[in-house]
Amino acid sequence: MSTKEQADRIELLQGTLDLLILRTLLLGPAHGHAIAKTIEFMSDDVLQVEQGSLYPALHRLIKRNWISFEGGTSENNRRAKFYQLTAKGRRQLLVETRKWDKLAGAIAQILRPAGQEGES
């Protein structure tokens, strides 16, 4: 990969990745690879998740009992773990989303306060 592409890659905070995974699973159960691709796809390729970091995140969510998994077969007939949201996870997603909106709003306010000149 060229350095230019690397610079565009935004480092995702740990908690944010968790949030994204939860959101992805809202659409239905998926296996690890599919989750990674979905995040890329839904963000118009802005968020390039280093696919490896998905797994610690998934395990964190499992430990917290926000997601669970089952064995299953993938599209091309391979064995894979399918992850799905638990009830707790679903509730957590709501809470976290609200927190994230608040945070994003606050940051945006600081960066671009209402009625300010500057580049726009």
Next chain:
Amino acid sequence: MRRGKRMMEDLEQDIREHIEMETQDNIERGMSPVEARYAAVRKFGNVTRVKEETRAVWSFIWLEQLGQDIRYALRMLGKSPGFAAIAILTLALGVGANTSLFSVVNGVLLNPLPYPHSNQVVTAANWFPGYGEGSISYPDFLDWVRLNHTFSSLAAYRQNSFNLTGQGDAERVSAMEISASFFPLLGVNPIIGRDFSSAEDQLGGPPAVILSGGFWKTKFGSSEIIGKALSLDGTDYTVVGVIPEDFYFCCETIGFRLSDVYVPIGVSKDPWMRDRRITPGVRTVGRIKQGVTVAEAGADMDGVARNLAAAYPDIEKDLGIVVTPLKQVMVHDIRPFLLVLLAAVSFVLLIACVNVANLLLARSTGRGREFAIRAALGASQGRVVRQLLTESVLLAMAGGALGLLLASWGTRAALAALPSALPRANNVRLDPHVLLFTLIISLFAGILFGLAPAIRTSRPDLHETLKEGGRGGSGVRYRAQSIFVIVEMALAVVLLIGTGLTLRTLVSLWSVNPGFDSHNVLSFSVGFPPALASADANAIRATLRQFTDKIASVPGVSAVSVSNGAIPLNHESALVFWREGQAQPATEASMPFALWYRVGPDYLKVMKIRLLRGRFLTAQDDANAPGVCVIDEDFARKFFGNEDPIGRRLNFDLVYTQPLRIVGVVAHVKQYGLDETVHSPVQAQFYMPLLQLPDDQLKTLASSTTGFIIRTQGSPDAFAGAVRDALREFNSKAVLYAPEAMDHIISQSLAARRFAVILLAVFAALALVLAGIGIYGVISYIVGQRTHEIGIRMALGAQRSHVLKIVLGQGARLALLGVVIGLAAAAGLTRLMATILYGVSATDPLTFAAVAMVLTLIALAACYLPARRAVRIDRLVALRHE
């Protein structure tokens, strides 16, 4: 661990699958298989780091959960502070008492001696067929050194004392005569100067002295001490070294003294030290070679004994040598005590643990509802169990920490109270090993007792529990608690009976008649002026008479006697003899022994020993009169049976050149202490007039000291000063030292026992308190659980007294069962402490009955409060109570 491994394998597979899928996608995008895989792997990132991070997730989560558990546990414990306080206190008491006592036992009994490789340090002593183990002769010692093969080093020692003059007032210093190899053998290095050289340890060698650290500090203090001359008994000894202050060596005689100075034993001019037939209190300590066992050393010395018997048949035949580890020698008297104390304190710890278990069990039942709810909300059973465990572990640690505090205080208190009769009292400190052991025990107890109720409670039948409000299964719970209480009561009973028996032993001993009247009797020693050593025998006799008269002239002194040789509870001395008319035994070793008291005519007046027959010694029995002696009743019985011993003679081949005629029989005196037991094989006693001692013996005596014993009108301690002044007035070079009231000597001999009784009483009290709390807790709990039921009964018309009877009845049933079991157990167990009992049987019915009554009363008292509460229950409140 296995779960982690499986997880890692799982993860690896997931990662493989993931990369496979990405590779597949890449191929579909048009890459070559090789490129596709390469890109997929790069996109994935660092596999090792992923695995590490995942592993970290698991451990971090685990820590987080532990934190949660701890916080939850603290909150739950905070909600019932009473329960937590009692549990912690109970455990702390058990742990604290245990650790304190273990520290003492460890320091005194279990710890190796403070010498390097101490299990190689042994004593070697003579074995006399008629006497048992005893001291040896110095010429024998020199041959032992020469002939043995299994000792790397062998040293002789002997206790003595000297008149120190020229350093201020003349004073008496305690001394030990030692071989040059003594200190090196024990691994002791002088802090100043050096050890004795072998040249100094020989007859005719230059007189050298080594000071003990304590003596040097108090008397001199400067390091300019080497080369200084000290005048001991008139001879100048050069100081060559000073040894560390904390040097400790056990003492085999009945009294224990730390030596002030050390001189070489080989230089002694005492003729008894050169006579192979005489054993003047010389003992040995040795170090056996690496790899040699004590048994092998013993066999080797048996060979040496045979060797000597062949070389000196009339002296050494039948004489054996016995080798014993030093540790055994040191502790063998107090071992049974300490073991009893150890058992007692273990009981206390057990009772404490049972109490805590009970508490935990009681509490866990009341939380059945809480667990049911958590299970309904999705908590796994493992999680709940873990959380309960955290609670009990927290309790256990808090109890252990408080116990540590109590232990350090307790150990200090014990040190202050320890009688000096216990060896190594100064080396007892809070032992970290012991502490660790006790903490582990309490942790273990906490886990065990927290786990049992936890596992049972955490798998409730959800519907049942939620419906009835948490009362499911209370029958089973109640049974477990009852068993606990019964066990507690039984343990307390055993402990109390043990204490009662030792207490009664002490009381019995205290009232034992020692054979003489010890009230208002003072014993002391007098060091002769050095000039006396060179006087002739008659001058010595005259001086002795004058000393006696001078002391008798002190107002308030009603009788005076010299007291030489054996001194009751203080010093042992024995002499061999044989009855006239019987054949002389072939060797000394096969001759009978008797305890040898060399006294003045007024000895009976001082000691008030009963005269049974004939007469005692008088002032007329002096050097010009025929030789006489007085025997005791045991002697008469053993050697004369029904014959009248008066007028018969005894023959000697040592000391006395003529036979002595028996002129009287007196009552027996308890030489070895009030509880004369197995280690006193020689019971026969005889008394000779000191003045009739042959001249050469008297001259040896005159170069050292003699004992005196006086009867006073009024408290003896007050007289020491007056007698000292009178003596000094008479001869300024005579030194009075070691004055001690006879009552005090006797009381000291019981000191270890007294201490044991006090300790046992403390533990018994502790056990009583804990058992009382235990019963109180259980009955309280039952009343609480059955409030509903009691309310119904009362609403239906039951009388208050009826309810009271039910509650008390339950408590009484538990208590009685516990007491009965305890009595049965005690009957079996107290047999084990028979060796330290005296005057009371191990199954003494009085003690058993008393303890049973006391415990039942305590149990009933403990039930009283909850019973009252039961009776006061408001019916309406009870009915509404869930």
